[in-house]
Amino acid sequence: MAADHRQHTVFKMKKEPRQARSRASVEAMLQACARILERRGYAGLSTNAVAEVAGVSIGSVYEYFPGKEAIVARLAESLLAETTDLLQGRLAMTDQRSELNVAMRHFLGALHALMHQHRRLLRVLVFQVPYLHQLPATRKLQQELQTVLQEGLKRTHEQYRVSVSPTTLYLMSTSAAGTLMHMVLMAPPSMGAEPVLDALSQRLTQWLVSMPAS
Amino acid sequence: MAADHRQHTVFKMKKEPRQARSRASVEAMLQACARILERRGYAGLSTNAVAEVAGVSIGSVYEYFPGKEAIVARLAESLLAETTDLLQGRLAMTDQRSELNVAMRHFLGALHALMHQHRRLLRVLVFQVPYLHQLPATRKLQQELQTVLQEGLKRTHEQYRVSVSPTTLYLMSTSAAGTLMHMVLMAPPSMGAEPVLDALSQRLTQWLVSMPAS
DNA sequence: AGTTTTTCCGAGTATATGCTCAGGTTAAGA
DNA sequence: TCTTAACCTGAGCATATACTCGGAAAAACT
Incomplete structure (x- = not known):
């Protein structure tokens, strides 16, 4: 039976580990999951493999996760949350003294660095995990991107205070x-990241500047 | 055994059908494959299911395809080829009398329409098929996008003859x-396609116009 | 120490899926 | 018509994977 008809409870943990010992076990399972995904892909991931690589028994896996979907979901959630945190942290650093194009470049640079760091895992999550984009954390991250863009504008120098339509915000x-996705996951080695990031941030900034002020 | 260690011959057909009967069978298998992918996802696809839905025996499937990867690959190749043809066809229609922004809007509109038409299948192919982006047709399509952009520029009115760096071409x-991907595969219903396409083509055009002429 | 809760174990069962093969049927060629 | 090649069949074998369950070991609690 395919995994598609199951309830969405498959994405949640069965129970939270309470003692230090079990928390270490769960951590080992998540790390094992990441290792397997990077090396063998989602199709090569099985609960038995997770147990073996993590050095625990198969029974222990099912003690905390209802199935492999839940392990992957948990792993993805933590990565997505890390990214969301990064965006919010960067936003907190931005104030009225910031130059819009500089702030924009820093945002994109930090985001790119984080994505590049996890690119092997990210590639599998994005291209092979069927339920990634219906995870709450995914939607939250997408929303956060737009919020950061909008808030960042408000906080930078007054001359850039422009009204941005939802369409524009979405497009940007x-x-x-x-x-970013294409660069990290699909770009040929010949395409250096720095020039593209420079050009991208410059473009986005000029785009905003050219809009009617509010 | 995971499917990851196999040779890349799994992506090619075993033999070409010669008679009309067998060509119909292969066609039925491909249609069945598409149906199953749309309804059950890649994880729900099996050679047995393809045989059943197509109304042929499992033996016949293996007569023409070495495995399910080859069926999906063939299906994807035809969709990608259709897209590449569309781009080339549009390019042939573009000449020096065309206005750049109008031509750009038509390109994007046609591309979006095609993607939207196949969006259910496209979603599964993009998000669940591990080997999609290593298919020759995928690289060809990506290259075609850049070529069309570059060629389209050369063919439109002289005032837009600008020099476009590889970085810019890549970025655009x-x-x-x-x-387009986000709109077709992930956008909320609230986001209408037309305004976004209008804004996108306008943006790309203005971007080009603002560059130094060659 | 005694009791309860948490954690862990792993052989074993059920099931799904990939794929083969020996042989039958239909169409094309001579 | 006879021969050959193309095409089709589907029961069945091999394997892989999800998941259970009875019970043991460790930790926490009283």
């Missing part, structure tokens, strides 16, 4: 995300 | 592709 965030 | 194509 999807353009940026699409380019 | 990934931005456009990223936005």
